[in-house]
Amino acid sequence: MAMGLIRLLSIAFTLVLLSILPLHLSLADEITSIESVPDLQKLMYVAVDGFPCVRLLNLSGEIGCSNPGINKVVAPIIKLKDVKDLVQPHTILVTADEMEDFFTRVSTDLSFASKIGGVLVESGSNFQQKLKGFSPDKRFPQAQFSPYENVEYKWNSAASSIMWRNYNFPVYLLSESGISAVHEILSKKKMKHGTYTSDVAEFNMVMETTKAGTHNSEACLQEGTCLPLGGYSVWSSLPPISVSSSNNRKPVVLTVASMDTASFFRDKSFGADSPISGLVALLGAVDALSRVDGISNLKKQLVFLVLTGETWGYLGSRRFLHELDLHSDAVAGLSNTSIETVLEIGSVGKGLSGGINTFFAHKTRVSSVTNMTLDALKIAQDSLASKNIKILSADTANPGIPPSSLMAFMRKNPQTSAVVLEDFDTNFVNKFYHSHLDDLCKKSHSLSFSSFRSKPHFALLIPFWCCIAANINSSSVVAAASVVARTLYILASDNKDTSNSALGSIHVNASFVEELLTCLLACEPGLSCNLVKDYISPTNTCPGNYAGVILGEPSSKPYLGYVGDVSRFLWNFLADKTSVQKGNTTSVCSKGVCSKTDEVCIKAESNKEGTCVVSTTRYVPAYSTRLKYNDGAWTILPQNSSDSMGMVDPVWTESNWDTLRVHVYTVQHSAYDNAVLVAGITVTTLAYIGILAAKSIITKALKQD
Amino acid sequence: MTVAAGIGYALVALGPSLSLFVSVISRKPFLILTVLSSTLLWLVSLIILSGLWRPFLPLKANVWWPYALLVLTSVCFQEGLRFLFWKVYKRLEDVLDSFADRISRPRLFLTDKLQIALAGGLGHGVAHAVFFCLSLLTPAFGPATFYVERCSKVPFFLISAIIALAFVTIHTFSMVIAFEGYAKGNKVDQVMVPVIHLAAGMLTLVNFASEGCVIGIPLLYLVASLTLVHCGKMVWQRLLESRNQSSASR
Numbered sequence: 001m002a003m004g005l006i007r008l009l010s011i012a013f014t015l016v017l018l019s020i021l022p023l024h025l026s027l028a029d030e031i032t033s034i035e036s037v038p039d040l041q042k043l044m045y046v047a048v049d050g051f052p053c054v055r056l057l058n059l060s061g062e063i064g065c066s067n068p069g070i071n072k073v074v075a076p077i078i079k080l081k082d083v084k085d086l087v088q089p090h091t092i093l094v095t096a097d098e099m100e101d102f103f104t105r106v107s108t109d110l111s112f113a114s115k116i117g118g119v120l121v122e123s124g125s126n127f128q129q130k131l132k133g134f135s136p137d138k139r140f141p142q143a144q145f146s147p148y149e150n151v152e153y154k155w156n157s158a159a160s161s162i163m164w165r166n167y168n169f170p171v172y173l174l175s176e177s178g179i180s181a182v183h184e185i186l187s188k189k190k191m192k193h194g195t196y197t198s199d200v201a202e203f204n205m206v207m208e209t210t211k212a213g214t215h216n217s218e219a220c221l222q223e224g225t226c227l228p229l230g231g232y233s234v235w236s237s238l239p240p241i242s243v244s245s246s247n248n249r250k251p252v253v254l255t256v257a258s259m260d261t262a263s264f265f266r267d268k269s270f271g272a273d274s275p276i277s278g279l280v281a282l283l284g285a286v287d288a289l290s291r292v293d294g295i296s297n298l299k300k301q302l303v304f305l306v307l308t309g310e311t312w313g314y315l316g317s318r319r320f321l322h323e324l325d326l327h328s329d330a331v332a333g334l335s336n337t338s339i340e341t342v343l344e345i346g347s348v349g350k351g352l353s354g355g356i357n358t359f360f361a362h363k364t365r366v367s368s369v370t371n372m373t374l375d376a377l378k379i380a381q382d383s384l385a386s387k388n389i390k391i392l393s394a395d396t397a398n399p400g401i402p403p404s405s406l407m408a409f410m411r412k413n414p415q416t417s418a419v420v421l422e423d424f425d426t427n428f429v430n431k432f433y434h435s436h437l438d439d440l441c442k443k444s445h446s447l448s449f450s451s452f453r454s455k456p457h458f459a460l461l462i463p464f465w466c467c468i469a470a471n472i473n474s475s476s477v478v479a480a481a482s483v484v485a486r487t488l489y490i491l492a493s494d495n496k497d498t499s500n501s502a503l504g505s506i507h508v509n510a511s512f513v514e515e516l517l518t519c520l521l522a523c524e525p526g527l528s529c530n531l532v533k534d535y536i537s538p539t540n541t542c543p544g545n546y547a548g549v550i551l552g553e554p555s556s557k558p559y560l561g562y563v564g565d566v567s568r569f570l571w572n573f574l575a576d577k578t579s580v581q582k583g584n585t586t587s588v589c590s591k592g593v594c595s596k597t598d599e600v601c602i603k604a605e606s607n608k609e610g611t612c613v614v615s616t617t618r619y620v621p622a623y624s625t626r627l628k629y630n631d632g633a634w635t636i637l638p639q640n641s642s643d644s645m646g647m648v649d650p651v652w653t654e655s656n657w658d659t660l661r662v663h664v665y666t667v668q669h670s671a672y673d674n675a676v677l678v679a680g681i682t683v684t685t686l687a688y689i690g691i692l693a694a695k696s697i698i699t700k701a702l703k704q705d
Numbered sequence: 706m707t708v709a710a711g712i713g714y715a716l717v718a719l720g721p722s723l724s725l726f727v728s729v730i731s732r733k734p735f736l737i738l739t740v741l742s743s744t745l746l747w748l749v750s751l752i753i754l755s756g757l758w759r760p761f762l763p764l765k766a767n768v769w770w771p772y773a774l775l776v777l778t779s780v781c782f783q784e785g786l787r788f789l790f791w792k793v794y795k796r797l798e799d800v801l802d803s804f805a806d807r808i809s810r811p812r813l814f815l816t817d818k819l820q821i822a823l824a825g826g827l828g829h830g831v832a833h834a835v836f837f838c839l840s841l842l843t844p845a846f847g848p849a850t851f852y853v854e855r856c857s858k859v860p861f862f863l864i865s866a867i868i869a870l871a872f873v874t875i876h877t878f879s880m881v882i883a884f885e886g887y888a889k890g891n892k893v894d895q896v897m898v899p900v901i902h903l904a905a906g907m908l909t910l911v912n913f914a915s916e917g918c919v920i921g922i923p924l925l926y927l928v929a930s931l932t933l934v935h936c937g938k939m940v941w942q943r944l945l946e947s948r949n950q951s952s953a954s955r
Binding site for chain 1: 707709710712713714715716717720721723724725727728729763766816840841843844847848849850851852857860863870937940941944945948
C-alpha cells in the first residue's frame with residue numbers, strides 16, 4: 001500500500017518537473033514586480049496624471065468645475081460615443097474634438113447633465129489634427145470693458161463660451177501618460193473579466209467653496225475659502241530713470257505686452273499666440289535695443305511693461321493706471337502726463353503666410369501721435385533688409401481696437417493715443433484662442449515623451465522641425481520683434497531721418513527668440529532651460545501662463561516666494577538688459593539688497609549671491625481695483641462711479657482646495673463580493689462538519705471493544 | 706472589493722483552520738499553547754528565510770530557476786526545522802510522561818500525541834497562511850480589485866486565498882505524518898513529508914506560465930488531498946493497532 005502511494009507520488013513529482021521545464025518559453029512577457037503592500041495598492045489604484053478644471057467665482061456666482069459635494073466622485077467610465085440611456089452617473093471619456101459639442105449639450109440638456117458623474121478629456125495628437133478650431137472663450141472676450149458700443153462684434157470666430165459656464169461635476173484633461181493608463185485599464189476589461197467588474201474613475205477634486213457653501217466672491221473672500229486672481233506685472237525703463245532728478249523727465253514711449261492667458265484647464269494654458277508671442281517679441285526687442293549704443297542720448301524714454309491678470313478683467317492695466325494716479329512707489333519715475341505714446345504688442349505668432357510676415361496696426365483713435373507711430377512702423381518695415389515684413393493699418397470697418405490691454409487704457413482715458421500690433425485684422429486668426437491647444441508643439445506619436453512634470457531632464461531644445469502643426473511660427477515672432485525694436489528706436493529718437501546705419505545696427509537675435517519660445521511654451525526644456533535658469537530658480541518646469549492668485553499682501557517689493565516664476569524671470573531679465581554698469585566694478589549682493597538706491601540685485605536666486613546693477617525695474621501688483629487687502633484678508637470695496645471699469649468688474653477669485661487627484665481602478669460587482677463571502681463561510685462550515693465527522697468516527701473506533 | 710469580500714477571502718484561507726481550532730484545539734489548553742508556539746516558530750523560520758534571501762532579491766523576473774532554488778532551499782530549511790521540532794517535542798513528551806508517572810496519572814494516549822502533532826501542523830499552516838496570504842489582504846477590504854496578467858479570470862486575492870488553503874491542509878496533516886514517521890522509524894513516512902512539501906512548492910512555479918494557475922492549482926489540491934488521505938489512512942491504521950494492542954494486553 002505504502003509502496004503504491006510512493007510510486008504515485010514519484011510519478012506526480014516527475015510530471016510536475018516535466019511541466020516546469022518548458023516554462024522558460026512562456027516567461028517572455030514582463031512581470032511588474034510587487035515588492036510590498038503599498039506597491040500593490042499603487043498598482044490597484046492607478047494614479048492618473050492630468051490637468052484639472054477648477055472652480056472660479058465672481059460677484060454673481062461661479063464658473064468652472066468641481067466635485068458636487070464634499071465626497072469623492074466614483075463613477076464607471078464610458079466613452080462618449082457609447083453613451084445611451086444612462087441610469088446612474090458615469091464618467092464620460094470625451095475626445096478633444098467632441099469637447100465643444102459635449103459641453104454645449106451639457107448646458108442645454110439638463111437630464112443629460114444629471115447623468116454625468118465626471119468627465120475625462122482625451123487630447124491626444126490624433127484628435128487635435130481633426131480640429132480646425134476650438135476656443136472655449138466668448139465671441140468678444142471681455143466685451144464689458146470695450147470702449148466702443150458694438151459689443152456683438154465677433155472677434156473670436158471659433159468661440160464656444162464653454163469656459164464661462166458653471167459645471168457641477170469634475171472635469172480633468174488627461175496627459176499623455178494619463179491617456180495610456182486609462183486605455184490600459186479599459187483594454188484589460190475587454191480582454192478578460194468583463195462581466196462582473198467595472199472600471200471606475202475616482203475624482204478627488206473637492207473645492208473649499210463647495211464645502212463652505214460660499215458661492216460668490218464676496219462670501220468666499222469673507223470666509224477665506226478663496227483668493228483673488230492676480231499677480232505681479234513688471235516694468236522696466238531703458239535707460240534707467242534716475243528717480244532723484246524729478247525734473248527733466250523725458251516723455252515716455254510705453255511698450256506693453258501681457259504674460260497671462262487662460263484656458264478651460266488651469267494648468268494647461270500656454271497661450272502661444274495669445275499673448276506669449278507678443279511677450280517674446282517684446283523681450284526680443286529689448287534684447288536688441290540693449291545692444292545699441294547711445295540709447296541714453298535719445299529724446300524720449302523707453303519703458304517696457306509686461307502685465308498680468310489681463311484675461312480676468314484687465315487687472316494688470318487697471319491697477320497700473322490706478323497706481324499712476326496715486327503716484328505710488330511701484331511706478332516711481334513715471335507719471336500719467338509723461339506717457340506720450342503707447343504701443344502694445346498683441347498676438348504676433350501667426351503673421352507668416354506665403355513667406356511674408358504681415359501684421360496689422362490697430363489704433364485707438366486718429367491723432368498725430370498714432371500717425372507718428374504708424375509712420376515709424378512703416379519706416380522700420382522698410383529698413384529691414386529681408387523685406388518680408390508688411391505692416392498694414394487695420395480695416396476701418398472694424399468697430400475699434402480688438403480685445404487688448406488698450407481697451408482698459410481707453411476706458412480710463414478716452415484720449416489715449418495708442419496702437420496695438422496684431423497678426424489679424426477683422427477677427428482672430430488664432431483659431432485656438434484661450435484653449436489648451438494654443439501651444440508650441442503637437443508631438444507626433446513617434447516623438448512622444450513621457451510625463452515631464454516630475455522627472456529631471458537635461459536641457460533639450462526641441463527644434464521646430466520636431467513639432468507638427470505648432471500654433472505659431474517663430475519667424476513671425478522674430479519679424480515682429482525686429483519691427484518693434486526699430487520702431488521704438490525711431491519713436492524714441494523722434495527723428496524721421498534716422499540714418500540707415502543706426503537703424504541697421506538693430507538686430508534681433510533669432511536663436512534667442514526661439515530658445516525663449518521653448519522656455520515659455522513647452523514642458524521640455526520649459527523653465528529649466530539655461531536662459532531662465534541663468535536668472536531664477538524656477539519652482540515648476542512646465543510653464544503655466546495662467547495668472548493664478550495673488551498671494552500675501554500686494555506691494556511693489558513683494559516677498560519673492562509669492563511671485564510667479566515668469567514674473568521673477570521677467571524682472572531679472574529686464575533689469576539685466578536695461579542696466580548700465582557704473583564703472584568697471586560689479587558688486588555682489590546677498591539677501592537681495594544693494595547699497596546704492598538706484599541699484600537692484602539681479603540673479604540672486606540661482607547663484608545665491610547676485611549682482612548689483614543700476615536699473616529701474618519694478619514689480620507692480622496686479623489685482624482688481626475693487627479689492628483691498630487689510631490685516632491678512634481681502635475685502636470688496638463698494639462700487640465707485642469714478643472707477644467705471646470697476647463697476648463692470650466681475651472680481652474673479654479662485655477657490656482653495658486640498659488636493660486634485662484622479663484614480664482609476666477596477667471594481668467588482670457586489671454580487672461577486674457576496675459570493676466570495678458565502679464561499680468562505682461555506683468552506684468553513686464544510687470543514688467543521690468534516691472534522692466533527694472524523695472525530696465521531698475516531699471516537700467510535702476507539703470505543704469498539 | 707469591500708469588507709464582505711475581504712472577510713470572504715480570509716475565511717477561504719483560514720476558515721477550516723478556524724473550524725479545526727474551535728472543534729479540536731480549543732478544548733485542551735495544552736493544544737492551544739502548541740498551536741501558538743508552533744505558529745511563532747514557523748513564522749520566525751519564514752522571516753529567517755526571507756532575511757537569508759534578501760541580498761539576492763529582487764530575482765530576475767523572466768527566468769524560473771532562481772525561484773525554484775528559492776523554493777528548494779526554503780523547503781530544505783523548513784524540513785530540517787521540522788525534525789528539530791520533533792526532537793523538542795520528544796523531550797517534552799518524555800518530561801510529560803515522567804511527570805504523569807510521578808503523580809500516578811496515565812501517560813499520553815495515542816490520540817493525545819496525534820492531537821499534539823495536529824496542533825503543531827496547524828501552527829505551521831496558519832503561519833504559512835498569515836505570511837503568504839493575510840499580509841497581502843488589507844487592500845482587499847478597499848473598493849478596488851486586482852487581476853494578475855498571468856491568471857486573469859480570477860481576482861488575485863482569491864487565488865492567493867485558495868493556494869493558502871491548500872498549503873494549510875498540506876502542512877497540518879504532514880506534521881501528523883512526520884511525527885508518526887519519526888516516532889515509528891517509518892522511512893516511507895519520513896521521506897514522504899519533504900517530498901510532498903517540495904512538490905507543492907514547485908507546483909506553485911507552474912503559475913508563472915500564462916494562465917498556468919488553471920493547471921497549477923488543481924494539481925496543488927491533488928497533492929493536498931493525497932496528504933489528507935494518507936494521513937487519514939495512517940491514523941486509522943495506528944488507531945486499529947493500538948486498540949488491538951490494548952485488547953490483547955488485557
